[in-house]
Amino acid sequence: MTSSASTPVRLAINGYGRIGRCFLRALHESPWREHYRVVAINEPADLASIAYLTRFDSTHGRFPGKVETTDTGLIIDGEPVTVTHAESPEAVDWAAMNLDVVIECSGRYGRRIELERFLKAGAPRVLLSHPGHSAEDVDATVVYGINQDALTGAERIVSNASCTTNAAVPVLTVVDEAFGLEHALLTTLHSVMNDQPLIDGYHHTDLRRTRSAMQSIIPVSTGLARGIERLLPALAGRVTAKAIRVPTHNVSAIDIALTTRREMSVDTLNAVLREAAESRFPGLLAWSDDPHASIDFNHDPHSAIVDTSQTRASGAHLASTLLWFDNEWGFASRMVDTLHHWQARRAHPHTATTSD
Template identity: 65%
Template sequence: MNFPVRLAINGYGRIGRCVLRALQESGRGDYYQVVLVNEPSDLDSMAYLTRFDSTHGIFPGDVSAEDGHLRINGQKIRVTHADSPEAVDWRAEGVDYLLECSGQYGSREGLMRFVGAGCPRVLVSQPANSAQDVDATIVHGVNHESLHGGETIVSAASCTTNAIVPVLDLLDRAYGIRHALLTTLHSVMNDQPLIDGYHHRDLRRTRSAMQSIVPVSTGLAQGVERLLPNLAGKVQAKAIRVPIHNVSAIDMVLNLRENEGADAINALMRDATEIVPGLLDYSDNPHASIDFNHNPHSAIVDGSQTRTNGDGFANLFIWFDNEWGFANRMLDVLDCWVGKREQGGAAARR
């Protein structure tokens, strides 16, 4: 493959914009070039929301809109406003990888529409409907080495799965997990209204996002089991939306096979930060959620909140930026996928 790798983004909402910004802030400009963005909204709004972001601040570079293109730091990106994969001429831009960030496609049938329309490989910003709907579901730092480069559709899982699976994997390998109960405290999302309204079939989600703590359904337990099949039947999860704009947390209650104190568990977490740099972090400072806004790690273990009772029970608290951390993990998965494909091509040429 020739560099830079040509990328397209479908869906330019919170994750789509964070992915483009993360490409700029991470210094990957020599390796990737975004050549097309498909988003139903108008171009001027897209440029404005790229430049001015209430959560992550002003874009660290130049942003403008001109003649059907976004211009980012001097580079022109073609913009289309189609409502279906087939309505975009992806082939004309020579797209190598599509980053599907709209959240609207979870089945293989739906995702293959992009392939049929000219995107040879698709990286999805959400879990697929089932494991069989994608060629691989990847949590970077846990199973990214399983990529071989020949995949067509890959899922980067979810922000919560990326936050919790590396921690559960470490604890299960070290001590064995009998059971786990996970409670996600998640910042508000755009499927909630600002004021009460007819907004969702889940009646709780008809309530004002900024006035209440709102329990919602979650597929986190199934996502964990998809990545860590040895924990099948051992994990339960629930989720609660809380009225903040960004940064979420997971409260973990574990029944471990081995009795370990809080100090030993925290030492394991501290040491793990060196295994895959940039993936996990650890702190025992007295934190509030705002401290982790724009934090690129998948998870930050708050050692000040670790508790044990001597009977195999442990309680850990994990912070994560559900937007920025996940956007950076998508790019890590992309890096690995491209690298494995390059290795495969080199081997074939030999």
């Protein structure tokens, strides 16, 4: 289906967990809300739980609208949403829904052969809430603000990368352009996720992830460096990363250590990052020098907020800075942005603007 300017773009959400529900809420709060309609949700959970967790969220509060249930799904602010409970892409008749895009938020499908199952089952296009297994498994990987203009509208499978990649790539881009980035070491302090148990249990093949999420700080593996190199291939071999899960429910941070070819200082690095936030990436990158705690950024739609009070330097070529980001809301907001730009490119393939 190709929607006209007066016809809302029809969406389905596959996998209605943290990001799936945040995407629906972010779309609801978006200035482009009237351009889109979520007409279907596929989630194995029972309908009563789906409705309840749409209405109430421990992190982001009550849904700012009316949510009702019917025999076949939900009614959200008067608009019907069909709910299915399939365990595989083939078990949903996507074609019958007359969709424009499936928003894939289950995280279960990363290889092209798996993602094409949606297309073969009638989904016209798929937007992923994760990086996919590799660059070759998707038609494009987008960090909004960096490379969304590379979209042509002809893509069938697009990845929105990861929350950490969306947070880090704009900052690394700016530092590289201003100072010549030699190497970067990123340490992510990430809130708990649903691949961790509340108490010790046989939950994961990564033994550290069998430990209680709320009782320990837990190192885990991360593909962040690979994700950054996919977007910034000139930095291949010069970026590495590690990740530590911390017992908070939401909002994460990245400590970025940087070595550069040209001299820098705390003041010059902060000045460059402030300028980028205010002029180059408004609405995507922000900065603050207030004495923050992570909770201050809950429900913040930016990809990252640079905490300039935490920038440090050792000599003229080594520095570090701290990024805060709401790993749920910021990322869901970028999914909405990427969707809107992709749809605009599909409707007007020769237009370079990101706005209506």
